[in-house]
Amino acid sequence: KAGVTQTPRYLIKTRGQQVTLSCSPISGHRSVSWYQQTPGQGLQFLFEYFSETQRNKGNFPGRFSGRQFSNSRSEMNVSTLELGDSALYLCASSLVGTGSGEQFFGPGTRLTVL
Amino acid sequence: DQQVKQNSPSLSVQEGRISILNCDYTNSMFDYFLWYKKYPAEGPTFLISISSIKDKNEDGRFTVFLNKSAKHLSLHIVPSQPGDSAVYFCAASASGYSTLTFGKGTMLLVSP
Numbered sequence: 001k002a003g004v005t006q007t008p009r010y011l012i013k014t015r016g017q018q019v020t021l022s023c024s025p026i027s028g029h030r031s032v033s034w035y036q037q038t039p040g041q042g043l044q045f046l047f048e049y050f051s052e053t054q055r056n057k058g059n060f061p062g063r064f065s066g067r068q069f070s071n072s073r074s075e076m077n078v079s080t081l082e083l084g085d086s087a088l089y090l091c092a093s094s095l096v097g098t099g100s101g102e103q104f105f106g107p108g109t110r111l112t113v114l
Numbered sequence: 115d116q117q118v119k120q121n122s123p124s125l126s127v128q129e130g131r132i133s134i135l136n137c138d139y140t141n142s143m144f145d146y147f148l149w150y151k152k153y154p155a156e157g158p159t160f161l162i163s164i165s166s167i168k169d170k171n172e173d174g175r176f177t178v179f180l181n182k183s184a185k186h187l188s189l190h191i192v193p194s195q196p197g198d199s200a201v202y203f204c205a206a207s208a209s210g211y212s213t214l215t216f217g218k219g220t221m222l223l224v225s226p
Contacts, residue, residue, distance in 0.1 A: 033213065042217055045214065056212065102163060103214060105158045108157050
């Protein structure tokens with residue numbers, strides 16, 4: 001079974017631009033979560049989608065948004081990029097998205113904002 | 115306010131010895147705890163988990179202990195191997211919620 005895939009793997013943008021990241025979950029997984037990892041901050045939860053609906057949202061500004069398609073693939077968008085948005089963005093999928101299930105992570109997208 | 119804390123940013127251990135990684139949490143609603151391992155340029159991979167109804171879970175060289183009264187859990191790796199060198203993240207979740215709250219991670223270095 002293929003794992004979680006994320007595209008692109010690396011991205012360089014400049015301040016003020018916007019970016020869209022893509023995530024394809026493991027086949028059959030309906031929950032997709034997004035996390036931001038920055039040095040010294042660990043993984044911070046951005047949002048979670050389940051059956052095309054945003055079910056939970058972390059404490060991030062409205063510049064961060066996402067969506068999920070009917071095939072469970074998900075995209076996240078960051079508008080008006082700031083230098084502090086430079087980070088590794090990780091997508092994770094799980095079977096039913098309950099609190100007792102492990103999440104499977106993709107390799108991440110490394111975003112650099114210049 | 116950090117709900118999951120890993121107070122040791124790094125830990126160095128010799129091959130063959132025990133590695134003990136610690137994690138504290140503050141949210142009483144958390145009832146499921148996981149450990150993830152992360153190598154550079156890769157996403158975190160699941161290692162072991164424990165439900166709040168247990169106080170110990172073992173899987174090969176990895177054992178997780180949970181002390182609910184102290185809101186503390188630890189991961190023991192015995193014996194440690196150089197391939198265990200990675201960043202270890204502690205994570206927690208609450209029933210009915212699918213989000214994971216992570217600690218900042220502990221970098222483990224196992225030297226030969």
